Ligand SMILES: O=P(O)(O)OC[C@H]1O[C@](O)(COP(=O)(O)O)[C@@H](O)[C@@H]1O
Ligand SMILES: [Mg+2]
């Protein structure tokens with residue numbers, strides 16, 4: 001396969017702290033609290049990266065023997081990553097409350113910093129099924145404002161549309177650790193300098209190409225898909241001799257962070273559609289701490305993100321752990337797959 005990766009944008013390799021200070025002072029894009037909050041999240045990601053990197057030597061592989069609120073077996077690293085994020089933010093996060101995939105209910109911050117005006121939502125370790133086999137995993141996060149006048153934020157305070165996010169991003173713990181961040185003004189990537197111990201800006205204003213020849217989906221679910229979903233994939237699989245008139249390539253890491261990071265680097269479409277395997281579930285991925293932050297990042301990079309029927313960022317959340325179908329990445333493919341669904345609904 002030819003290398004379709006864009007050349008890295010050359011940027012001044014400033015530290016994450018310096019970048020955030022400039023966003024605050026020169027651009028007025030963020031305030032000091034949000035800057036400090038992002039720095040705390042980044043430090044927690046660095047600690048998680050170190051734990052992931054220790055692997056079997058750190059005693060962190062394998063199951064924790066417990067289940068989360070969604071009935072999924074927790075890995076030791078799911079629990080540890082959650083604790084790291086919790087501990088870091090409880091004492092230095094400038095937060096009102098936080099919520100996580102691994103906790104049933106939101107966690108209000110004890111002895112709240114007087115001006116703590118933000119809510120943090122995260123998937124502490126995304127791609128858990130890949131931990132024990134040494135494949136990239138990551139952390140996904142989203143920052144919302146605590147609604148005005150709410151002193152004890154509960155689940156209701158978190159149920160805000162994705163358009164209300166003030167920051168979002170992820171860290172991917174791969175061959176290098178990369179933190180990707182949006183503050184609503186483009187998407188920037190910071191690579192962890194393992195010797196110096198800090199994140200350094202390595203790419204600015206990342207953009208996702210509008211067109212792509214690569215798709216990411218778990219094909220083993222094909223028999224459970226809705227007809228428009230099958231139509232879209234059948235056309236890709238038909239390649240040169242089919243209606244699309246060209247061949248498409250497939251990748252599926254099964255860690256959303258790694259699949260999204262590839263799309264941010266060289267384009268592609270990622271789909272986790274609604275399927276009829278378990279009709280009570282509208283999708284597999286979680287709206288608040290997987291779909292929304294990734295949709296914000298992808299849109300800020302010029303891509304698109306839908307549920308197959310509507311824009312993800314416009315979905316009104318009803319529950320903290322709500323699931324949604326996810327279609328995101330290169331704009332023209334996401335729009336086509338979405339159109340197939342809306343046309344099928346209308347006919
Ligand atoms: O195992 P499947 O069905 O391919 O699902 C993979 C998907 O599940 C997830 O692992 C869910 O995330 P968690 O590991 O945080 O539960 C996504 O990262 C990934 O896209
Ligand atoms: Mg996840």
Ligand SMILES: [Mg+2]
Nearest residue numbers: 101123125126
């Ligand atoms: Mg997870």
